[in-house]
Amino acid sequence: MPDNHDYRKALHNDIDELRVEVVRLAAMVGDVIVRATEALLSYDMDAAAELIMHDDEVDALSIDIEERCFKLLALQQPMASDLRAIVASMKINADIERSGDLMVNVAKGARRMYGVQLPPRLRGLIQQMSDEADRLLRLAVDAFSDRNGPLGAALNDIDDRLDLLQAEFVQAIFEAHAAGDIDLQAAVQLAVICRYYERVGDHAVNIGERVRFMTDGRLPEHEGAARVKARQAMAASAERFGVDNGDPGEAPDSP
Amino acid sequence: MIVAPAVVLVALLAGLAGWVIRGSVVRRDEGRLARAEHAAVEAERARAEAADQRLQAVIDAVPQGAVVYDRTGRPTMGNALGRRFIDARHRDALVELAARELVAAVSHNGAHAARRPVEPAGTPRMVVDVQARRLAGGGAIVLLEDTTERRRLEEVRRDFVANISHELRTPIGAIALLTETMVVEMSAAVTAPEPVLRLANRLHAEAVRVSRTIDDLLLLSRIENDEEPVREAVVVADALVEAIDRVAGAAHERHIEIRLDLADRAVRIRGDRRQLVSAVFNLLDNAVKYSDANSLVVLRTLPVDDEGNVAIEVEDRGIGIPARDLDRIFERFYRVDQARSRRTGGTGLGLSIVRHVAENHDGRITARSCEGEGSTFVLTLPADPRSRSGTVAATEVA
Numbered sequence: 001m002p003d004n005h006d007y008r009k010a011l012h013n014d015i016d017e018l019r020v021e022v023v024r025l026a027a028m029v030g031d032v033i034v035r036a037t038e039a040l041l042s043y044d045m046d047a048a049a050e051l052i053m054h055d056d057e058v059d060a061l062s063i064d065i066e067e068r069c070f071k072l073l074a075l076q077q078p079m080a081s082d083l084r085a086i087v088a089s090m091k092i093n094a095d096i097e098r099s100g101d102l103m104v105n106v107a108k109g110a111r112r113m114y115g116v117q118l119p120p121r122l123r124g125l126i127q128q129m130s131d132e133a134d135r136l137l138r139l140a141v142d143a144f145s146d147r148n149g150p151l152g153a154a155l156n157d158i159d160d161r162l163d164l165l166q167a168e169f170v171q172a173i174f175e176a177h178a179a180g181d182i183d184l185q186a187a188v189q190l191a192v193i194c195r196y197y198e199r200v201g202d203h204a205v206n207i208g209e210r211v212r213f214m215t216d217g218r219l220p221e222h223e224g225a226a227r228v229k230a231r232q233a234m235a236a237s238a239e240r241f242g243v244d245n246g247d248p249g250e251a252p253d254s255p
Numbered sequence: 256m257i258v259a260p261a262v263v264l265v266a267l268l269a270g271l272a273g274w275v276i277r278g279s280v281v282r283r284d285e286g287r288l289a290r291a292e293h294a295a296v297e298a299e300r301a302r303a304e305a306a307d308q309r310l311q312a313v314i315d316a317v318p319q320g321a322v323v324y325d326r327t328g329r330p331t332m333g334n335a336l337g338r339r340f341i342d343a344r345h346r347d348a349l350v351e352l353a354a355r356e357l358v359a360a361v362s363h364n365g366a367h368a369a370r371r372p373v374e375p376a377g378t379p380r381m382v383v384d385v386q387a388r389r390l391a392g393g394g395a396i397v398l399l400e401d402t403t404e405r406r407r408l409e410e411v412r413r414d415f416v417a418n419i420s421h422e423l424r425t426p427i428g429a430i431a432l433l434t435e436t437m438v439v440e441m442s443a444a445v446t447a448p449e450p451v452l453r454l455a456n457r458l459h460a461e462a463v464r465v466s467r468t469i470d471d472l473l474l475l476s477r478i479e480n481d482e483e484p485v486r487e488a489v490v491v492a493d494a495l496v497e498a499i500d501r502v503a504g505a506a507h508e509r510h511i512e513i514r515l516d517l518a519d520r521a522v523r524i525r526g527d528r529r530q531l532v533s534a535v536f537n538l539l540d541n542a543v544k545y546s547d548a549n550s551l552v553v554l555r556t557l558p559v560d561d562e563g564n565v566a567i568e569v570e571d572r573g574i575g576i577p578a579r580d581l582d583r584i585f586e587r588f589y590r591v592d593q594a595r596s597r598r599t600g601g602t603g604l605g606l607s608i609v610r611h612v613a614e615n616h617d618g619r620i621t622a623r624s625c626e627g628e629g630s631t632f633v634l635t636l637p638a639d640p641r642s643r644s645g646t647v648a649a650t651e652v653a
Contacts, residue, residue: 020342023342023343023344023348024348024349024351024352026344026345026348027343027344027345027346027347027348027349027352027375028349028352030345030346030377031346031349031375031376031377034376034377035376038376134377138344138345141344141345142344145344
């Protein structure tokens with residue numbers, strides 16, 4: 001049937017365009033990651049101010065993407081993988097937009113840190129965290145654009161490196177503060193800033209999970225939900241058999 | 256009667272046959288028509304395909320990245336370089352984003368073309384010059400050019416000039432100042448050995464010369480790298496008077512008279528006043544240096560010619576320039592007579608500065624000369640059309 005065929009084609013074109021828009025949004029935010037770090041490390045207040053302004057453009061594109069999703073859901077009644085692609089895009093859109101906000105926070109942090117001379121070790125770690133956050137976002141976008149479920153699933157483990165860097169950074173803050181290189185205010189600011197990078201990594205992991213949902217319909221939350229159900233069942237049976245098992249422990253991961 | 260039904264039958268048969276035959280003829284006609292139609296459609300399609308292929312070949316031949324967008328703003332075709340940015344990711348996606356914005360701008364607004372450099376953050380550095388041009392019949396073509404290397408070189412050059420200024424000019428300035436002090440001190444002292452005083456004088460003269468060369472080099476590269484040229488109305492006569500003032504000292508020393516001869520006092524050009532003064536000064540400075548003492552240098556302007564250009568002439572009665580050197584005197588550091596040039600304290604950059612000023616103002620510099628009689632340099636610049644005597648009065652009234 002020509003009608004049916006056209007309907008799918010139009011939908012698929014729209015989903016393709018949606019994908020391109022999401023990739024563009026991610027490119028904008030990736031750019032912001034690099035620039036925010038540059039502003040922070042080079043004490044460039046103009047660049048920081050520009051980034052804070054620029055966030056409006058990121059938001060505008062993000063809202064545009066969300067509206068596209070709503071329209072597709074409402075008008076095209078997508079099914080199965082098409083539906084998952086649209087829902088995933090919507091969620092990924094939010095993750096990317098939030099990452100952009102976090103980097104704007106870094107730019108604002110750069111303003112608050114103005115005049116503080118950062119010790120080289122802290123500068124180096126900030127650069128590494130930034131590079132890592134940027135890399136994770138890129139990998140997440142690659143996974144999304146290529147519909148690469150396994151890569152999406154791997155992001156959780158890839159993110160470990162950023163988590164380690166953050167832990168190392170916090171340790172370095174303590175040391176720098178103890179050595180009298182930075183005052184308490186700066187130390188607190190830095191601790192907050194490193195959280196922003198770490199959160200971008202978490203958003204990338206989220207995107208990876210959404211990609212996995214998009215490609216094969218699996219969601220990690222489902223596994224968590226399954227664990228809750230298993231725990232409840234165990235508790236119920238324990239009650240029934242009079243066994244005191246207050247801590248059911250962690251249910252084994254489903255295969 | 257049996258005949259009647261037979262006749263009827265025959266008639267019927269004949270009718271049927273006729274109908275069949277007619278039908279087949281019609282069908283045959285229809286078939287022929289359809290085939291002809293089909294052939295026409297095929298030919299049309301082949302033509303369209305050939306046109307498309309030709310267009311694709313044209314786009315492939317564009318040295319930059321090229322992408323054609325249709326009237327709805329979607330990319331329809333592009334060459335290999337351009338396709339890199341369609342459906343691109345990461346940093347390349349920002350280039351495409353800019354391309355789409357420019358396409359939208361030239362499609363909706365009055366502007367026919369728009370361009371913007373895009374420089375995504377991060378390493379390696381990447382600068383892509385994106386320009387969109389509206390196409391007749393809707394849509395636009397986008398040209399993408401990787402200008403990373405060019406930008407880098409420009410910056411290296413700019414930095415180099417700034418560094419020269421700092422690293423060379425400052426110490427040379429100090430040497431000039433210190434040797435001057437030495438000369439003054441030693442001239443005052445009674446016991447100063449004569450050779451030391453002479454060497455100190457030489458030292459001072461050389462330091463001043465190098466310092467002047469550096470100044471000229473800096474001026475030259477400022478003129479060359481003029482990214483946002485000044486375009487103000489400059490009254491040519493005022494600029495000439497200023498240039499004469501600057502050279503007056505040197506002219507007076509050699510008893511050379513400079514005569515100013517203006518065809519039109521009001522004529523103006525659109526340009527950079529400082530550059531114009533410096534160009535004319537360099538021409539006059541040369542004329543004074545290479546003229547015999549007690550001679551005459553004429554600075555004149557000619558009436559604006561039919562093409563709207565004003566010519567500024569500097570004529571001297573000096574030694575002249577050999578014909579074989581005339582083509583090369585506008586090159587940097589080119590000297591007709593090395594020894595003489597050093598004696599007169601020339602930097603070898605003066606005429607090069609004049610040439611760049613002329614080029615910056617869409618004008619030209621030419622020279623004619625006869626050895627032993629003198630030289631005439633002609634700086635031709637487009638006159639400000641509103642400045643011609645008649646129209647000036649009109650605008651002033653208005």
